[in-house]
Amino acid sequence: MKFANRSRKAKRPNEIFAFRQRSLPMSTYRAHVGERTFDLVFDGAGLRMDGAPLEYDAAELGEGSYTLLIDGRSVEAVVEPVGDGRLRVTLGGRQVEVQVKDEKALLLERFGMAADAGAAEREIRAPMPGLVLSVLVEAGQEVKEGQGLVVLEAMKMENELRAPAPGTVKAVHATPGEAVAKKALLIEFE
Numbered sequence: 008m009k010f011a012n013r014s015r016k017a018k019r020p021n022e023i024f025a026f027r028q029r030s031l032p033m034s035t036y037r038a039h040v041g042e043r044t045f046d047l048v049f050d051g052a053g054l055r056m057d058g059a060p061l062e063y064d065a066a067e068l069g070e071g072s073y074t075l076l077i078d079g080r081s082v083e084a085v086v087e088p089v090g091d092g093r094l095r096v097t098l099g100g101r102q103v104e105v106q107v108k109d110e111k112a113l114l115l116e117r118f119g120m121a122a123d124a125g126a127a128e129r130e131i132r133a134p135m136p137g138l139v140l141s142v143l144v145e146a147g148q149e150v151k152e153g154q155g156l157v158v159l160e161a162m163k164m165e166n167e168l169r170a171p172a173p174g175t176v177k178a179v180h181a182t183p184g185e186a187v188a189k190k191a192l193l194i195e196f197e
Contacts, residue, residue, distance in 0.1 A: 037113055039106040111166055129177075131168055131194040133187045137161030141183050144194065148176045157181050157193050168193065 036047045048055045054063055064076040068083075075082045085097040092112065094105045114135070140158040144150060150170040157168045174196040181193040 035110050035113065037108045039108075040103055110164075114162075114164070114166070129174070129196040130192055131156055131170075133159060133189055133191045133193055134166075134168075135159075135161045136189050137166070137187060139181045139183055139185045139187060139193075140165060142179055142181050143167075144176050144179065146176055146178055150174060150176060159187070159193075 038045045054061045073084045087095045137159040143155045154170045155167045177195040177197045
């Protein structure tokens, strides 16, 4: 992220902050830091942490390095992806590991489906009832970990189901336009 244009002297810092917040996309995250859990919601008007509004601004200094302004305090942060949705975050010389779940992972969790539930069985099943919007692979195709397989619409959200590991598609059981039940078999791997 880059700071809002500060060359216009008429704007005070709070006005810049308010402008940046209005342009945020709506999204929800849950962050686990040690034994603590935080719910972060970008609601289109700003950031809320555990339901309370949080004033912030951020600028990227370089790859994985940021300066943050949180409730009037300036903090420098280095963020390194570790894998499996985990990040190593260094704030003021103190390093912590953060597990982050996005809206899709939270939705799968809410429906009792682990994000990697199909990996062990070499199958992709519908995590919830929905409508198949598109199938992105075909039988015999090799896929990479994280590659999109099927787009499923559920609860007015489009969810792209991705390959949990590299492999070869054995069979496709989903058809665009088809309504599927929870746990319906969509894709099989060899």
